[in-house]
Amino acid sequence: xxxxxxxxxxxxxxxxxTTTIGLVLKDGVVLATERRATAGSMIANKQTxxxxxxxxxxxxxxxxxxxxxxxxxxxxxxxxxxYRLRRNGPVSAEGAATLLxxxxxxxxxxxxxxxxxxxxxxxxxxxxxxVDPAGGCIEDRYTSVGSGSTFAYGLLxxxxxxxxxxxxxxxxxxxxxTVAMRRDSASGDGYLCHxxxxxxxxxxxxxxxxxxxxxxxxxxxxxxx
Numbered sequence: 001x002x003x004x005x006x007x008x009x010x011x012x013x014x015x016x017x018t019t020t021i022g023l024v025l026k027d028g029v030v031l032a033t034e035r036r037a038t039a040g041s042m043i044a045n046k047q048t049x050x051x052x053x054x055x056x057x058x059x060x061x062x063x064x065x066x067x068x069x070x071x072x073x074x075x076x077x078x079x080x081x082x083y084r085l086r087r088n089g090p091v092s093a094e095g096a097a098t099l100l101x102x103x104x105x106x107x108x109x110x111x112x113x114x115x116x117x118x119x120x121x122x123x124x125x126x127x128x129x130x131v132d133p134a135g136g137c138i139e140d141r142y143t144s145v146g147s148g149s150t151f152a153y154g155l156l157x158x159x160x161x162x163x164x165x166x167x168x169x170x171x172x173x174x175x176x177x178t179v180a181m182r183r184d185s186a187s188g189d190g191y192l193c194h195x196x197x198x199x200x201x202x203x204x205x206x207x208x209x210x211x212x213x214x215x216x217x218x219x220x221x222x223x224x225x
Contacts, residue, residue: 018037019149023164025168028198029121029126030196031193032192032194033061034187034188035047043188047189055091055120055201057122058091059201069114072112080096083095093121094139097131097137097139100116104132104134104135112133115131129143151182152179175218190206191221193209
């Protein structure tokens with residue numbers, strides 16, 4: 001049940017307009033999204049960034065209202081940076097997810113219409129959390145949020161395994177996004193993918209993603225003018 005004035009209709013709105021994926025693999029975490037932003041039935045933007053690096057060990061994906069989601073991303077990044085300065089070390093993935101959930105649940109008079117996936121690696125290993133607009137925070141081995149998530153889950157349910165590497169996870173995420181984009185009109189126009197391990201935070205380039213798409217026999221997204 002949604003809280004703090006977020007109705008069932010609002011929840012349905014939040015699930016429209018994107019597909020985001022988070023996976024915990026044996027050597028790290030993969031976060032991935034597509035790039036379409038919609039305004040009703042219109043495609044408002046084809047280069048939307050829905051995936052943000054928060055710290056060297058943490059990233060988030062966003063779904064919902066773009067403005068609210070971007071504010072939350074900036075807010076969390078600032079708080080995590082302050083934590084690192086004060087404690088001389090990174091916040092844990094669970095700590096960052098709890099902080100994000102508290103920010104959302106504390107917004108009683110102006111609820112944020114955003115649903116996020118937070119992924120990170122810390123001393124306990126890899127983690128992904130689904131954080132809803134009421135401040136609910138659920139950890140899982142894999143999760144998907146957005147209007148295309150039902151299609152992505154169909155592939156993730158069959159293809160996910162705890163034994164997959166981050167390289168395998170990138171391919172699985174790209175396949176999941178592709179399935180969603182084929183059936184969900186609010187998802188499309190390209191891919192974003194980040195890989196987080198104990199050693200590094202890596203943002204895959206368009207060239208890297210395109211090479212993987214070719215190897216998977218997935219058509220490349222149309223080039224933008």
